[in-house]
Amino acid sequence: MSILLSLVACEKAQEKVDKGVSLELAKERKSNIGGVSYRLYFSIPKEREEPIMAESEIFFELSELTPIVLDFKETEDKILAVTSGGKRVPYTFKNEHIIIQPEHLKEGRNELNIQFIAGESSLNRSEDLMYTLLVPDRCRTLMPCFDQPDIKARFKLTLKIPAGWQAIANGERIRVEYFNDYKLYEFGETKPLSTYLFAFSVGRFSYTERFMDNRWIGIYHRETDTAKINASIPEIARQVSHSLEWMERYTGIRYPFEVYNVVAIPAFQYGGMEHPGATFYKSSTLFLDRDADLTAQMKRSELIAHETAHMWFGDYVTMKWFNDVWLKEVFAGFMADKIIAQLYPEVNHQLNFFLNHYEPALRTDRTRGTHPILQELNNLKDAGTLYGDIIYHKAPIVMRMLEREISEYQLQMGLRKYLRRWSYSNADWDDLIHLLASSTGRDLETWNEIWIKESGAPVIEFGKDAIAMIDESGKKRVWPQAISIYWMSAGGRLYRQARVLKDTLTPFRNPGVILPDCDVSGYGCFLPTEYSVQFLSKELNQIGNPLYRAVAWQLLYEGVLNKKVKGEFFVKLCMKHLPHEKNNLVVNRTLSFLRTVYSTYLDEGGRQLLQEELERFCVNMIDNDAGNKKSYFNTLLTLYSSPKIGEFFKEVLNGERELAGLTVSDDDKIKIAFNLVLRDSNLYGGMEEHINGAIKNKDLLNHFAYVLPSVSGNKQVRDSVFSALLKNENRVNEVWVEESLRWLNHPRRRMEAEEYIPRMLDKLKEVQETGDIFFPSAWLSAGLSGHTSKNAYSMVNAFLEKHPNYPKNLKLKILSNSDHLRRLHAEERER
Known part of the structure; x- marks a missing residue:
């Protein structure tokens, strides 16, 4: 009878296991499994092509004797042996799951030993660097586990790695043994962690540490620019320490994990990832030039603070x-x-x-x-x-x-x-x-x-007698909020007035509204009035509060998107008012609007009419705006067209022209090289030789070599690059893939690249299944943002019509990333 019940239970377990980790499976496991811990061993060979042999001891408590389902998104041949108490345990492998029958388990404490070949789809493995990235459900792509956030576990890790490499993991390093051609790293057991937070990295790293506020902060990196290293290391340590201390004060809870190590990774997919003990960061965000502007400095600080705050909110x-x-x-x-x-x-x-x-x-x-x-x-x-x-x-x-x-x-x-x-x-x-x-x-x-539970933002428009809150979905929803109106009386006096919006129409009689929500206490798409556009076109630079100026630029940009402000008018306003703007944060946001409006919301004729004036404006600002040189330099590099400016960038790249107060880093040289080749295909061969001679950092050279063909003037070369990107094995480094796809679909290649759109959309589901969390949106943005034609809009619509049952969240990403095409070509706005 017990054998029959066991078989029935096993059959039911197999019926429930779909691919992935279903909510039903997760709830059942959570109710029955506890006290989980993993003792893990990975043997990492120096040669990238060799497999990674691994072993896992999994300890867990069973409250009820039922089949156990482990997650492992790999082929069955990667499972070498499953044992318990030294005896082989039979199992079934189905839909990315290992199922073990109840007769091989017991109520209470259980132990399984699994020998396996590690899955590599989340290992980010290159010649002398490897790092895991297991969020949100990718721990199962590496090893057998209970891969759901509410089955937390303790991890104890041992790594065998090549001599000359270093290893970093969640736990504190407690032992290193040295042999002729390899090392053994042993890390202490962690506090309870969700599986997506388990992490390690191995490879050639430089290491430094700082003792700040009674704690050691370790920094692992591969940066080779001495000036960047000297300028950045003290700031990184100071800001990590500040963030930890602030969070301890705010929460009243000491840092809840053993160690804090910064791991700076070239071309990392995210800004950062909050693994306790081994927090990964994008290297280029951490290591800055000495003259980096305020925006870049604050971006680094925000990133460090964000990942540090995760130690409490997300990890703890x-x-x-x-x-x-x-x-x-x-x-x-x-x-x-x-x-x-x-x-x-x-x-x-x-x-x-x-x-x-x-x-x-x-x-x-x-x-x-x-x-x-x-x-x-x-x-x-x-x-x-x-x-x-x-x-x-x-x-x-x-x-x-x-x-x-x-x-x-x-x-x-x-x-x-x-x-x-x-x-x-x-x-x-x-x-x-x-x-x-x-x-x-x-x-x-x-x-x-x-x-929290509803989607969308209201469109808020000021009429002669009322403030209208428009729900573009047609549901007539209301988002209750307070706004602060900046307006001018008939007598010419400026006022700021609070107003609470609780309905679709709120009475308000004043035609002199300048900024609908100057103190940004509300939220929505605020549309400019005719009066506000006229006032701001004359007086924007006279507004004393930088927040109000930023709100003004947002309002005008919203006007462009909603066809209440012409794109040419917006660009001219930028050239008129930006010379008076010294706040780096406002300058950078306004220039981002300028680039978008110029590239997307002007037709070719409009761009040609403004091109020379815009180039002259940027050159003048590079020469005369000491605090914002890099911002205007990057804008000019993005938008220039004339051979004269091309010669200017060649001189900068070759070191023949120095720009006072502006450091041209190796990253900058690569950007300049790509832009020069894009505009003059004859430079292709010589540029490859020049960059290989000018840059010593191997990671940057690998990046350059990967992306360069995507700016080739030869369409056959570009077509071959695009075809290669459609194959999963060529999308290992997602940052490089996104950049290549963006160059292939650059505004200068719009017409020739339109044929890529249907194939790029066809690959989206596979990109989502095989890529990291931000990659589907990055894939779509890189493939669509450069296009503006009605034909491109029709291609997107045709794809959606052809796939009426397309996964909802991916469909939403397509709609979001193609919104500029809708605004340019839809017959009428949907309300």
């Missing part, structure tokens, strides 16, 4: 399921904005918050591809599609609204309770919002429903 307390991935991201971003305020006391941090979040949030939220902050997720294999601007940028805006609603103190006290109650465990958004509602006595349900 983790969401139960990846539908709440926004929960860890919102507090990492929200805390980062607070952390850097002390590092930059001279900066207007309300301005910085606005620039960091409002336009990036609206970039998706104003499109038909938007989605709620809190999304649905039935299977972890689709978790990567949840990431994007909404969770990284709209969520912090909404959280700041909540903080104003319940008070800064109440939010802090509520978050302290949240962290203590679910320490080294898991909680979801409902847990937190109910805790906050209970501790404050506030009814937060209405706020929660519209801001």
